[in-house]
Amino acid sequence: MRSSSMDSVAERRLCVVSCHVERPLDDQVWAAFRRFQTRRPGGFRVAAIIRPPDPASGEDEETWRQRAEVAARQGPLGHHTHFGGVSTARPAAGSTRLGERIATEARLFEDAGLVPRFFVGGGWYMDPDVAEALAERGYVDCTAACFPRRYLQPSDRRLSLASPAWLRLPSGRRLLELPTTHSLGALLRTCVRLRMLNGPLVHLCFHDTDLLSARRRSALWLALEYLRLMGRPMDLDQVADAWAATAPEESLLSVILPAATPG
Numbered sequence: 001m002r003s004s005s006m007d008s009v010a011e012r013r014l015c016v017v018s019c020h021v022e023r024p025l026d027d028q029v030w031a032a033f034r035r036f037q038t039r040r041p042g043g044f045r046v047a048a049i050i051r052p053p054d055p056a057s058g059e060d061e062e063t064w065r066q067r068a069e070v071a072a073r074q075g076p077l078g079h080h081t082h083f084g085g086v087s088t089a090r091p092a093a094g095s096t097r098l099g100e101r102i103a104t105e106a107r108l109f110e111d112a113g114l115v116p117r118f119f120v121g122g123g124w125y126m127d128p129d130v131a132e133a134l135a136e137r138g139y140v141d142c143t144a145a146c147f148p149r150r151y152l153q154p155s156d157r158r159l160s161l162a163s164p165a166w167l168r169l170p171s172g173r174r175l176l177e178l179p180t181t182h183s184l185g186a187l188l189r190t191c192v193r194l195r196m197l198n199g200p201l202v203h204l205c206f207h208d209t210d211l212l213s214a215r216r217r218s219a220l221w222l223a224l225e226y227l228r229l230m231g232r233p234m235d236l237d238q239v240a241d242a243w244a245a246t247a248p249e250e251s252l253l254s255v256i257l258p259a260a261t262p263g
C-alpha cells in the first residue's frame, strides 16, 4: 500500500513519453510505431518526434507527409534532425551553419501544413547556432538529457540538464528546454533496482526501431504502466504548457558541454 506522502509526490510528478521516429519511411517500422501510438499504452499520448525526409537521399516527401499527419492526430508532434544525413545523427566534425538544415527541414513541415512544437537533435547534439534556430521557430527543445549515453565522448557537444528551464541564448532569445530524463534502459534499471524516481518530470524516450523487438515492446508497455502508477500521465503539450510559466531561467552556455574554455 502507498502512503499518502508517496501519493502526493506521485500526484505532483509529471510523466510523459516521446518517440524519436527515425525511420518513418520504413514500412515495417512505421506500422509498428503507428500501432503503438494508437493504442496509448499506459494511457499515454506518445509524442512523435519525427525525422523529415531527406530529398538528397531520395526519401519520398508525399508518403512522409501522410504518415506525419497520422502521427500528429494521435499526439504531440516534434521535429528530429539527423545533422549528418539519414543514418548519421550527429554532425560531421567541423560542420557549421547547422541552423540552416533545421530551417530547410522546418519548411517541409510547413509545406505539409504541420506545426511541430518540439525538437530533439540527432545524437543529442546541441550548440548555440542550433539553439538560436530553434528559438527563432518557437520550438520547445528536448535535447537535454541526464541519463548515461555511453557512445558519447567527453568532447561531444551536448546539453546537460535534469529539469525544465528557459535557456537564455547569446542573442537574448529564450528557449524552453524540457529535458529527456530517461531512456527505456535507464527507466527499467530504476524500476528493477527499486530506486526512487527523482525530480518533478519524468520524460521517457524511445526509438521507433525499438518496437521491432517483441522484448523491447513488452518492456515499454511495462515501463509505461509503471510510470502511470508513479506519477501523473501527461503529454508533451501539457507539460510544455505547465512549465512555460514557471520554469527557471539558465544561461545556455552554463549547461552546454563541454564547457567553453576562456580565451
Ligand SMILES: [Zn+2]
Binding pocket: 020, 022, 080, 081, 082, 089, 122, 123
Ligand atoms: Zn535520431
